[in-house]
Amino acid sequence: MERFFKLKQNGTTVRTEIMAGLTTFMAMAYILSVNPSTLTAFGQVEGLGWYSVFLATALAAGIFTIAMGLFINFPVALAPGMGLNAYFASVVLSSATTDHPFTWEMGLTAVFISGLIFILLTITRVRQILLDAIPDGLKHAITVGIGLFITIIGLKNSGLMTIGVEAGNDIAAGKFTDILSFESVIHLGSLEDKNVQLAIIGLLLIGVLMVLRVKGAILFGILGTTVAGILMGVVDFDTLSNPATPWTPDFSQLNFASFDWDGIMHTGLVSAIATFTFVELFDTFGTLVGTATRAGIMDDPEEGKRRVGKAMLVDAAAVTGGALLGTSTTTAYVESAAGVAEGGRTGLTAVTTGICFLLALFLAPVAALIPGSATAAALIIVGVLMAQSIKHIDFDDMVIAIPAFMTLAIMPFTYNIANGISFGIVFYVILATIANLRGSEKTYKVHWMMWLLAVLIVLRYILIGSQG
Template sequence: MDQFFKLKEHGSNVRTEIMAGLTTFMTMAYILAVNPNILSAFGSGATGMDWTSVFLATALAGGIFTIAMGLFVNFPVALAPGMGLNAYFATVIMASQGKFTYQMALASVFISGIIFIILTVTKVRQMLLVAVPENLKHAITVGIGLFITIIGLKNSGIMTVAVEATKDIPAHKFTDVLSFETVIHMGSLKDPNVQLAIIGIILISVLMVLRVRGAILFGILLTTVAGLLMGQVDLKTLTSEKTTWVPDLSKLAFAHFDFAGIMNAGIITVIATFTFVELFDTFGTLVGTANRAGYMKNKEEGNRRVGKAMFVDAVGVSGGALLGTSTVTAYVESASGIAEGGRTGLTSVTTGVCFLLSLFLAPIAALIPGSATAAALVVVGLLMMQAIKEIDFQDFVVAIPAFLTIVLMPFTYNIANGISFGIFSYVVLATIANISGKSRYNVHWLMWVLAVLIVLRYILIGSEG
C-alpha cells in the first residue's frame, strides 16, 4: 500500500489514512438517509421513486466512485449524490404535476454527465485551474468552509430560519428581506438536538486542543454515545424493516431513463441547471480540498491530479444516474478526512469501502445522530477558514471578487452563486484596471467565456438551483 498510494511521499501512513477515511465517511454518512428521503419525497413515494432503491443506489454510487477516486487518482476526496441538486431533482418532479417523471430526471442527469465527460476529455474543465486567479481559489476554499459551517449549524438546529413556509409562502419560494427582518435566528437551547450538537462541538474542540489523532472521528463517536444517554439515539433502527441488514439489489432502478419523454418537457433548462451548478460545485470542492491537502503547492502536479479527479467525477454523474440516483459529485465533507491527515487515495478507498459495507450495516450507520455529524462540520469550517490569510485584501481588484465569493456561498446557500459572482466581478474589475493603465492583470480567455455564461445562466435560468 505504501508503494501504490505513495504514503511516505505524502508524509502519511496506513493508520492515518484509514482514520481519515472513516472520518470522511462519518461526516457524510447522513446522505445515506437524507438522499432516499428527498428523492422519494420523504418516504411517501410522491416522486415515484422507491426509498430502498434510492438507498441502495446512494450507497453503491458512494462506494464505487469514491474507491475509483482513490485507486485511479490517489486523491482523498469522496463522492456521493450531492445535496442541493437532489432537492432540485425532486422539486422539478413534484412541481410538474406528473408532466416530468423521475425517469426523465434521471435521463437529464445522465446527459449532464456525458457533457462533463466531453468537457473533461477536451480539458476544458482543467483550464479552470489555470484561468482562475490564485486569490479566487483561496476564496473558494474559505467560502466552502463557511458553507460547511452553515450546513452544520442548520442541520443541528443551532441556526433556524426566521420565517418558514406557509400556505402563502410555499417551500422553495422566497420573499425579499425587509429592513426590520432577520434571515436566521438562534435555535432553542432547550432542543435536545441543539444540546447534543453543542456537546459534539465541545468534545471535538477539546480533542483537537489536546492534539488527539482522529479528534473529529472520536468526537463523532463520543457524541453518539452522549446521544444514546440522552435518548436521542433510537436503537429501534437496528430492527427496522426500512434499514434491512440484507440488501436486495434487485430493487435497484437500473437505467430507468425516458429519453423520448424529455424532448417535450423543457429539458434544456433542467440539463443546463444540473450542468452549471455541478460544474462550479465540483470545481470549488476539488480546488478547496486540494488546497487543504497541500497538492497545490506544486501547481503542475496539483492541476494534473485535480484534472484526473474531474474525469472520475464526470463518470460518476452518469454512473449514478444509471444506478438510479441524482447527481453524484465530490463532497465538501471530504475536508474532514483531510483535516485528520488524509493525503492519498487510501483515504478515499476506506470511505468507499464503508459505503459498500453500509449496504449490509445500514441499521448501525443509521444510529449516528445528525447532531454528531453537524458538530464535525462546524469545526471543519474553521479549518478551511485558515486559507483566508493567503488572500491579498489590499488589492481591491482581487479582494472584492474574493469577498463576494466568500460571503455569497454561505449566505445564498449555494457554492455556484459564490463562484459565479467572484468570476464575473473579477473579469469586470480586472478589465477596468487594465484599461485605466493603473495596473495589469491577467484575464484568461476562459474567464471571459465563463462570465458570459454566468450572465446567460442567471438571465435564462434564474438564481434558484
C-alpha cells in the first residue's frame, strides 16, 4: 500500500488514511437512506421502489469511490448527489397527471445521456480548462462556499436551524415588509429537542478532541455522540429488524439499465439533460477543487491540475454508471472534506470509504443506528475547516472581492453549489472587463472559457429558469 498509494510522499500513513476513509463514510452514510426516500418522493413516484434505489445508491457509491482511489489516488468519495435527486423526483411528479408524463425511466435516460456528455467534455479536456480559467480568488471562494454549504446541511439535519417554508413563500410573493418577519423563515431550532441537544453535544465533543489534537477527532466524535444518543434514548434499535433494510441484499430488485429510449423525443427530456449537465458541471468542479485544495493537492499546481483532470473522468463515468444501476447523478461529494480534515491525502481514503459502502449492503441496519445529529455535528466542524481558505481572498480588491463574496454567499443560502459558482463567474467577467477597459493599474486576466461560461450561464437562467 505504501508503494501503490505513495503514502510517505503524501505525508500520511495507513492508519491515518483508513481513519479518514471511515470518517468520510460516517459523514456520507445518510445518503443510503435519504437518496431512496428523495428519489421516490417518499413513495409517490409510481414503480420506483425504495429498496431498489437503496441498492443502486450503495453500489454506485462503493464501486466508483473505489475506482477514484485505485485509478486516480484521490481522497474523494462519490455518491448520488443531493439536489439533483430532488430535481429528478420533482420533474417526474410534476408531469404525472399530464397526457405525456415524464417517467422515472426517462429520468434515468436523461442522467445517462448527461454522463456521456461529461465523458466527451472530459476526454476533450474542456472541463480541465476550467482549472486555468477560474481565478485563484474564486477558487478559494468556492472552497469557503462549500464549507458554508456543508454547515447549512449540518445545521439543517441536526435541527439546530429550522426553515419556515410557508413564510418563505410569502416573502417571495412580497407579502412581508417587516424585516423582523424573517426570523420566522430561518431561526434557531428547539433546544428542548433531544436531537438538537445531541448535535450540540457532538459539536462540543469533536471540538474538544480537535483542541486536544486527538488524531481521528471527527470519527471518534461521531462514535462518542452515538453512544451519548443511546444513553439519551435517541438511537432507534428497531432498524435492526426493519424489513426495509434487510441484512442480505436482494439484487433481483435492482433497476439495471431501466432506460426509456422510446421517450427520447419527450419535450422535457432536453431540459432535464441540460439541467443535469449544467449543475453537475459546476458541482463537481467546485467539490474536486475545494477538496483538493484542502488536501494540499493543489500546492503543486501542475500536479494538482493533472490529478483533478483524471478525477473528472472517473466522475463522468460515475454519472453513466449510476444511471445504469438505477439512481440519479452520482458525483463527487463535498462530505469528502470530512476525511481530508482527518488527514486523508491519497486514494486509500477513498478505497476505505468505498468498501464501507459495499459492506453497507449487508450491514445497512447497523449503519442506520448512527443518529443524524452525530454526522450533522461533524459536517458543521468541517465547515469551520473549509472556511479557513477565506484568508487567501483579497477583499481589498473589489474585482476579486465582489465575485468571491457572491460565490461564497449564494452557494449556501440558495442551497446550491452551482448557483454560487455561476454568479461568481458572471460578476468576475463583467467587473474584470470594466476594470481593464477603464485602464486600472492592475490588468485582470479574463480567459476565453470564462466568457463562454458567462454567456452560457446567462442563457441557462433565461431559458431554464432559477429552479432548474
